[in-house]
Amino acid sequence: MAEKKTARPLARVSRQRLYEQLMKQILEYVEDAQLGPGDHLPPERELADSLGVSRATLAQALVALEVLGVIDVQHGTGAVLVYRPSVAKLVKELQEHRNRLPEIVEARSALEVKLAELAASRRTPEDLDAIGAALEAMEREIAAGDRGAHGDELFHRAVTQAAHSPVLAQMMTFIAEMVLETRLESLGQPGRPEQSLASHRRIAEAIRAGEADVAARAMQSHIELVSDVALLK
CATH class of the missing domain: 1.10.10.10 (Winged helix-like DNA-binding domain superfamily/Winged helix DNA-binding domain)
Structure with a gap:
């Protein structure tokens, strides 16, 4: 048998x-x-x-x-x-993007939390002006019915500049294109632009007050918020 x-x-x-x-x-x-x-x-x-x-x-x-x-x-x-x-290429790129997202979130947490902490200790009056201008730009975009992606980018760039850490800034430049993926994805969620703007304001307040620990926690909360995207569910 x-x-x-x-x-x-x-x-x-x-x-x-x-x-x-x-x-x-x-x-x-x-x-x-x-x-x-x-x-x-x-x-x-x-x-x-x-x-x-x-x-x-x-x-x-x-x-x-x-x-x-x-x-x-x-x-x-x-x-x-x-x-x-082609449809086949689209499916492949979508899967590659989904696999990459958690690593982008990890990189943002590692870099941007530290940048916010340093910005609260090292910011200059000019840095605070740039952060404020970015918030205003994002607010105008959202009020006009847009997602506020440009203002969002300006805000994170201003926080990076305020940290006055050339090495960390260079690392942020390296992942900038990948961060753009999560930015578009996050701000495309219903109600997210307004939530992100409020989150930015909390970070800015802590930086302006020179509260490094508070700024770091606020940035970590912000990254957790913007990482809540449909592709990871």
Whole structure:
């Protein structure tokens, strides 16, 4: 009697997230419509209605596409196609991005918490002016209906400058492009721009008061907030 072979265990089938399905459908629409770089996608309301989803759910898919460099979303002009990857390439890049996110969060915690602590001890009047100007810029962007990404970038750059640590600043420059991924992703979450601005203000207050420990804790709380993104759930 032949020896019975042991069957390999069945692999668990991963459940695809809704926004991943939407990303693929949007890309299929782009291919069917023969859209090229520079062409606009339909308005968000029209896309959401066509796909049968809420605008909040659609926004997650659009943010993910923006993070991967497929589209560029500008306030007032909508989503513009940057390049047209294949569905297979999109899935591969999405997985690589998801795997990279926890490491980006770790790097931000290691660097930016220390930068906030140093900024509270070393800031100059000019540094405080730059931090204040960044907060105002982010507030204006959000009030205009934008996500405040530029003001957010200015704020973290100003805190880095206020720390007066050339080596840490150089390390932040090295990871700047990766941080941009998490910035776009975080600020694309509903209500997140306003939460992030409030978090920035707490950091700024601690730096202005010269409270190094408080500034470090505020920055750590901020990084935990902005790291709460759909791709890690």
